[in-house]
Amino acid sequence: MATLPWIDPDRLWFPPPEQALDDPDGLLALGGDLSPDRLVLAYRHGIFPWYSEEQPILWWSPNPRCVLFPDEIHVSRSLRRALNQQRFHITADRAFAQVIRICAESRQEGTWITDEMAAAYTRLHQMGIAHSIEAWNxxxxxxxxxxxxxxxxxxxxxxxxxxxxxxxxVVMVHLAGQLRAWGYTIIDCQVESGHLLRMGARCIPRSEFLSILESSVDRPPVQQDWNFQWCWTGPEV
Structure with a gap:
């Protein structure tokens, strides 16, 4: 493997995303910490942590990048039926700790949501930066x-x-609908999956993704608090 930059925990810095490796795709650096300031800096520049318990912190910026534009959400016929039946009640920020715990427990290939990761994102939630969206039966x-x-x-x-x-x-449909109403530009999905692609996500060059971040990450949305008011109204979505 090519030599990767080591991030000093005492230095708030990342190499340019364009320096990420092609194989494995997007691996950019290792080390550092999961402090709020470092995580926010990373996401602002299209970088995210992804590593296992036995590894140092690994930082990634894949090329291409899987994204979902809120107005491109695809609602299949079967999903439309589920939405029309109103089987789920959707909330935001009501059960962040439960959501991150179940996400960790649900990873069949072995979780990358370590205790350290869960604690770091919980701190961001307490700061009003990280959010959860929940579906209740x-x-x-x-x-x-x-x-x-x-x-x-x-x-x-x-x-x-x-x-x-x-x-x-259903959570994704409500998230896209609410973010569209609030003027959000993009939902970053990080790495493509069949599930996301079927819902309208697509892969764009990293350069395009970074350009979108540059123009959008400092623009305040229409609404700052996460009080979900959007609801499914029919097939026009």
Whole structure:
């Protein structure tokens, strides 16, 4: 493997994302810490941490980047039925700790959401930077959710889970609808998956992604607090 920059925990700095490796795709640096200031700096520049328990902190900026533009969300026929049936009640920031815990427990390939990661994002949540979106069934049980960071008019998705059919998809539809209403530009999905692509996500060059961040990450959204008011109204979405 090529020599990677080591991030000194005492220095708030990252190498340019363009210096990331092609193989493995997007690996940029290692080391540093998960302090709020460093995490915010990373996301502002299209960089995120992703590592296992036995590894140092690894920082990534893949090329291309998987993103979802809020007005491009795709609602399939089966998902439309689930939305019309109103099987789930959607909330925001009501159960952040539960969402991140279940996301960690639901990773079948072995979690990358270490205790250190969970604590770091919980700190960001307490600062009003990280947010959760929850889906509750009719029995009041938490059955789907996701969490991520909101900076300016950009939302950086981190992880999601679904314990009932379509629960996480319904969360995504409501997230996209609400962010569109608030004037958000983009939802960062980090790495592509079939699930995300089927919902309208697509891969764009890293240079385009960084350009979008540059123009959007410092623009305040229409609404600052995370009081979800958007609701599904039909097939026009």
């Amino acid at each position: 009719r029995h009041g049980e938490l059955v789907g959710g996701m969490y991520g960071l909101a900076l300016g008019r950009c939302f950086f998705g981190e992880s999601m889970f679904s314990l009932e059919t379509n629960a996480s998809k």
